[in-house]
Amino acid sequence: MKVIIAEKPSVGRELAKVFGANTRKDGYIEGKGYSFTWAFGHLLQLAPPQEYGYYGWRRTNLPMLPQKFKLSIRKVKTKDGFVEDPGVRKQLDIIQKLFDEASEIIVATDAGREGELIFRYIYSYLKCKKPFKRLWISSQTDEAIKDGFRNLKPGSEYDTLFSSAHCRSVSDWLVGMNATQALSLSAGGKDVLSLGRVQTPTLAMICARYLEIKNFVPKIYYQIAIQVDKDGQVFKAISADSFDTKEAGEEVFAKVRDVASGFAAGAQIVDVEAKPRKEPPPLLHDLSSLQQEANKKYGYTADQTLGLLQNLYESKLVTYPRTGSRYIGDDVFATVPQLISSLLEHPAFGKQAGNLQEAKLTKRSVNAKKVTDHHAVLITGVKPTHLSKDHQAVYDLVAGRMLEAFHQECIKEITKITVESEILFTANGTVIRSAGWRSVFNDTEDDKKDEDNTALPKVKKGEELPLADKALLEKQTKPKAMYNEASLLKALETCGKDIEDEELRDAMKDSGLGTPATRAAIIETLLTREYIIREKRNLVPTAKGLAVYEVVKDKQIAQAELTGQWEKRLEEIRSGASVQEFKAEILDYTRNITQELLVAGISLGQKPEQKANSNATDLVEPEINSK
DNA sequence: GCAAGGTC
Structure with a gap:
C-alpha cells in the first residue's frame, strides 16, 4: 500500500477524490491501494530550551546553543499552561501506523520550503526509513493533480530544500530564544520582552513612524483659491504656487482680479488639457x-x-x-x-x-x-x-x-484647466466615462483629493471669465499617518518601502516580512507583549514598546533587511551551497546579540546589572542537516 | 515565560 501525506485535510481529501478513494477512516481516506492522510500544518516544532537542559531563565544559560536540535509535539495553551495538542498526538499516531504499513510514501505537502519541512520533521520524529517520492503541484485541479502524480520526483531531489528550511527554523530559534531571554533578564527578569527576526523589525517600523509623527514640526504656508464663473457654473482653482508668509500671500492676493475688486472678466483661461485615463481592474485578492x-x-x-x-x-x-x-x-x-x-x-x-x-x-x-x-x-x-x-x-x-x-477597465477623463489672474491657478476634474470594474462596488475614487472637482465646465483657451470669489488659504504640512492594520500589512509586504504599483509590490513578495499565514499573528504578538495598543484603528507603541525599540533600534535584529539577507543565503543553500558558513554566522550573531543585550540594561525602571560570564567557549555548533 | 512557521 502507498501512503500519501498532505499538509492539511482539505488537500488530502481532494487528492483522494481524484483517485476515487472514498473509504473514510479516522484521520485518513482509503481506496484503490492508497491511503491518503494529512498533517495540520506543522505538527512538530523545535523543542524548547529546557529539553536541552537549559532550565529557567538564567544568565549562565546564555547563549543557548544546542548541539543537536530536538523535535517536540506542537503545544496548545490551556488554563494550566502549555500542553501537547491531543489532536496532533492522535494524528501523528495515525500517520505512524500508515507509514509502518506503507510500501512507499508520497509526499504531498505544499510545494514550498515550509511544506517540505512539515513532512521531513514528521518523517524524522517517527524515525521512518521508508523511501518517499515528492508530489510537486501548484494548483489543485484534477488535471494538475493527475499530471503531478505522473511526474513524481525522487524525494532526495528536495534534500537541499529541507536543509534551507531547517536552517531557517534553527536560526529563528537561536536568535529569537536567546535574544528574548537576554533582553528580559537585562530588564530585571520579571517581564517577557520578546525579540525576533520578524516581530522586532515590525515593532521598529511602528515606533519609528510614531516618533516621526511626534517630532514632526508642521510648516505653515499659504495658497490662494478662486471661484471661476462659466455662465453660472462655478468651479474652483488653486494657485500653483504657495507662499511661505502671510504677507507674501496677501500681497499677491490683493492683485487677483475678482468681481468684487471691479473686474467683470478678470481671469483668462491659459490652457485646457483633457485626456482619458484607463484604470485596469485590480488583481484578485491574496x-x-x-x-x-x-x-x-x-x-x-x-x-x-x-x-x-x-x-x-x-x-x-x-x-x-x-x-x-x-x-x-x-x-x-x-x-x-x-x-x-x-x-x-x-x-x-x-x-x-x-x-x-x-x-x-x-x-x-x-x-x-x-x-x-x-x-x-x-x-x-x-x-x-x-x-x-x-x-x-x-x-x-x-x-x-x-x-x-x-471586468473591463475603468475609463476616466482627467481635465486640467490653467487660469491666469495675476498668477496661475489650476483646476482638476475627473469624470468617469465608463465605470468598468468600478461598477461592482460602485466605489468612487480612492485617490481623490478634496480640492478636485468632479466635472468641469467646457471652457476654451483664451476665454475670459469673471472670478466670483477669492480666498487666501492658510495651510500646514501634515506628517505621515500613524500605522493601522491595513497600512502595516502593506508595509510588511515591502519592508516599509512605499511602493504604490500593485504589480511591482507583488514582485517583492519574497523580500517581505513574515508570510500571509503569520502576519496577523505577528500583530497579535506585539499586542500581547503590550508593546503596542490599538487606539481607534491605529497601532500605537506603548512606553514599553518604545523602551525596547530604543535598546535594539540600531541592531540587526531590528532591521527588516535581516530577513532579506537570510532569504538570499537560504536560497543559495537550496540550490546546493554548503550550510556550514551560514550556520557559523548565525551562531556568531547569536553570541553577539545575546552579549550585547545582557549588558544593555533596558531602562524600564531597572538599572543595568553586571556583565554575564561567558560560557560559550566549549559549545559545539548545532547540527543543521539531520542526515 | 521565549521565535517563526504552518493549520484547526
Missing part, C-alpha cells in the same frame, strides 16, 4: 490585500478577517485563504464563468454578474507562473446560506473582487 480591504471598509483586524475567512473555507465557500498569490492559472480560469453564474442571484452583485457573463473577461489576474503554493482567493461556487453579517461581508469582498478582476 490574504494580505483582503485583510487590508476588510480593515479599511469594516475595521476588522487582520486576525478577525483571517478567522472569518477560515470559517468560510471550512464551509467550502471560498478557496484556501492563506495564500500569497493574487493570480490563478489557466485551469482555474476555465472555471471562472461558472463562478460568475453562481452569483446571478446575489442581491448586490447579481446584475454585474449578468453583465460579465456576456463580456470578454480581462485576464490580468491569470498567470500560472505567479501561482506558488496556492492561487488567489476565490469563491467556490457553493451558494452560502445563513451567513452572519461579518461572514457575509468577507464573502462579499471575495466575490465582489472576483467580478472586478475579470
Whole structure:
C-alpha cells in the first residue's frame, strides 16, 4: 500500500477524490491501494530550551546553543499552561501506523520550503526509513493533480530544500530564544520582552513612524483659491504656487482680479488639457490585500478577517485563504464563468454578474507562473446560506473582487484647466466615462483629493471669465499617518518601502516580512507583549514598546533587511551551497546579540546589572542537516 | 515565560 501525506485535510481529501478513494477512516481516506492522510500544518516544532537542559531563565544559560536540535509535539495553551495538542498526538499516531504499513510514501505537502519541512520533521520524529517520492503541484485541479502524480520526483531531489528550511527554523530559534531571554533578564527578569527576526523589525517600523509623527514640526504656508464663473457654473482653482508668509500671500492676493475688486472678466483661461485615463481592474485578492480591504471598509483586524475567512473555507465557500498569490492559472480560469453564474442571484452583485457573463473577461489576474503554493482567493461556487453579517461581508469582498478582476477597465477623463489672474491657478476634474470594474462596488475614487472637482465646465483657451470669489488659504504640512492594520500589512509586504504599483509590490513578495499565514499573528504578538495598543484603528507603541525599540533600534535584529539577507543565503543553500558558513554566522550573531543585550540594561525602571560570564567557549555548533 | 512557521 502507498501512503500519501498532505499538509492539511482539505488537500488530502481532494487528492483522494481524484483517485476515487472514498473509504473514510479516522484521520485518513482509503481506496484503490492508497491511503491518503494529512498533517495540520506543522505538527512538530523545535523543542524548547529546557529539553536541552537549559532550565529557567538564567544568565549562565546564555547563549543557548544546542548541539543537536530536538523535535517536540506542537503545544496548545490551556488554563494550566502549555500542553501537547491531543489532536496532533492522535494524528501523528495515525500517520505512524500508515507509514509502518506503507510500501512507499508520497509526499504531498505544499510545494514550498515550509511544506517540505512539515513532512521531513514528521518523517524524522517517527524515525521512518521508508523511501518517499515528492508530489510537486501548484494548483489543485484534477488535471494538475493527475499530471503531478505522473511526474513524481525522487524525494532526495528536495534534500537541499529541507536543509534551507531547517536552517531557517534553527536560526529563528537561536536568535529569537536567546535574544528574548537576554533582553528580559537585562530588564530585571520579571517581564517577557520578546525579540525576533520578524516581530522586532515590525515593532521598529511602528515606533519609528510614531516618533516621526511626534517630532514632526508642521510648516505653515499659504495658497490662494478662486471661484471661476462659466455662465453660472462655478468651479474652483488653486494657485500653483504657495507662499511661505502671510504677507507674501496677501500681497499677491490683493492683485487677483475678482468681481468684487471691479473686474467683470478678470481671469483668462491659459490652457485646457483633457485626456482619458484607463484604470485596469485590480488583481484578485491574496490574504494580505483582503485583510487590508476588510480593515479599511469594516475595521476588522487582520486576525478577525483571517478567522472569518477560515470559517468560510471550512464551509467550502471560498478557496484556501492563506495564500500569497493574487493570480490563478489557466485551469482555474476555465472555471471562472461558472463562478460568475453562481452569483446571478446575489442581491448586490447579481446584475454585474449578468453583465460579465456576456463580456470578454480581462485576464490580468491569470498567470500560472505567479501561482506558488496556492492561487488567489476565490469563491467556490457553493451558494452560502445563513451567513452572519461579518461572514457575509468577507464573502462579499471575495466575490465582489472576483467580478472586478475579470471586468473591463475603468475609463476616466482627467481635465486640467490653467487660469491666469495675476498668477496661475489650476483646476482638476475627473469624470468617469465608463465605470468598468468600478461598477461592482460602485466605489468612487480612492485617490481623490478634496480640492478636485468632479466635472468641469467646457471652457476654451483664451476665454475670459469673471472670478466670483477669492480666498487666501492658510495651510500646514501634515506628517505621515500613524500605522493601522491595513497600512502595516502593506508595509510588511515591502519592508516599509512605499511602493504604490500593485504589480511591482507583488514582485517583492519574497523580500517581505513574515508570510500571509503569520502576519496577523505577528500583530497579535506585539499586542500581547503590550508593546503596542490599538487606539481607534491605529497601532500605537506603548512606553514599553518604545523602551525596547530604543535598546535594539540600531541592531540587526531590528532591521527588516535581516530577513532579506537570510532569504538570499537560504536560497543559495537550496540550490546546493554548503550550510556550514551560514550556520557559523548565525551562531556568531547569536553570541553577539545575546552579549550585547545582557549588558544593555533596558531602562524600564531597572538599572543595568553586571556583565554575564561567558560560557560559550566549549559549545559545539548545532547540527543543521539531520542526515 | 521565549521565535517563526504552518493549520484547526
